[in-house]
């Protein structure tokens with residue numbers, strides 16, 4: 001039986017990855033930071049099947065302990081301060097979690113067991129102000145946020161430990177991926193949550209920033225499969241994971257309202273650009289995942305339409321079941 005340690009198991013991706021690894025008969029450990037009120041909603045359904053270890057990306061010793069306790073064959077480093085907008089409000093903390101946290105984990109692996117296979121959650125945010133379309137593994141990085149800069153550091157330190165210490169360390173450059181388990185502050189979930197509430201008469205309107213930015217949005221459940229595949233190869237490498245199509249925030253809004261039978265969505269949506277403006281915006285992302293398709297045999301399974309409908313329906317169910 002293989003053993004895996006997931007940092008960020010309580011987040012969106014961590015919960016889907018834990019499900020996938022359990023279905024493959026792994027012993028699954030999750031690193032969780034101490035909170036006064038535990039945040040385990042995303043893993044409630046598998047709570048008795050995974051083992052949680054207390055630790056923090058800020059604390060080197062706790063990472064080494066987690067590796068020792070789990071006797072992990074594979075470590076998936078998904079934990080991060082992952083909300084781009086917050087990275088301007090807390091740039092130093094974002095660097096500590098999202099950049100130096102990666103080095104701490106790599107050091108823990110190097111010291112405790114350098115045979116461990118390591119996955120780093122890199123991001124399309126690293127491409128930022130894009131220099132090439134579509135973006136692929138060789139596209140130059142031009143990050144536009146403290147988060148993006150921190151991810152570039154995490155990406156290169158992973159590559160550096162692979163080259164310096166011969167670690168089996170892979171970096172997945174994942175484009176935006178969403179699901180009903182997405183945090184409420186991200187634009188997709190903010191939209192589907194509001195659309196469900198508006199259709200039930202619980203909310204009057206939806207306030208967003210700019211409706212123009214375009215993202216390559218996929219389904220998180222499809223993307224965790226790619227993470228696992230990267231660690232099953234003969235050689236460690238880096239891969240872009242994306243759907244190869246992009247849509248604007250406006251298109252997402254339109255489709256979400258359409259799912260609940262509302263066509264005149266404009267009357268419910270307020271675009272407050274100044275309130276949600278980021279000091280530097282990423283306008284346009286679209287990925288080329290042909291390397292992953294060729295080498296890993298990975299392909300997206302869920303379309304944009306299916307994703308939006310799945311998220312709206314899940315929010316509708318949740319809202320209906322609330323008193």
Ligand code: NAP
Nearest residue numbers: 008010011012013056057078079080082121123174176177
């Ligand atoms: P998420 O839902 O925000 O989850 C982040 C996780 O990190 C949570 O479990 C959180 O724990 C944990 N965490 C944060 N700081 C920590 C610390 N100091 N020590 C230990 N754990 C900590 O993020 P996600 O969407 O699942 O994304 C997973 C990873 O992929 C992240 O690294 C993200 O930056 C990256 N990524 C995401 C996307 C995307 O579109 N989703 C795209 C590219 C890359 P709490 O529950 O305690 O907060």
Ligand code: G4F
Nearest residue numbers: 082084123124125175176185186187188208209210213276
């Ligand atoms: O949903 P978002 O906050 O995601 P963003 O910034 O693309 O970051 C996500 O994807 C990255 C991969 O490229 C991950 F690395 C990262 O961890 C995260 O998961 O914003 C998407 C777009 C932005 O252009 C934003 O300015 O939507 C625009 N937007 C417009 N109105 C809004 C809003 N974003 C948010 N969160 N809230 C709004 O009201």
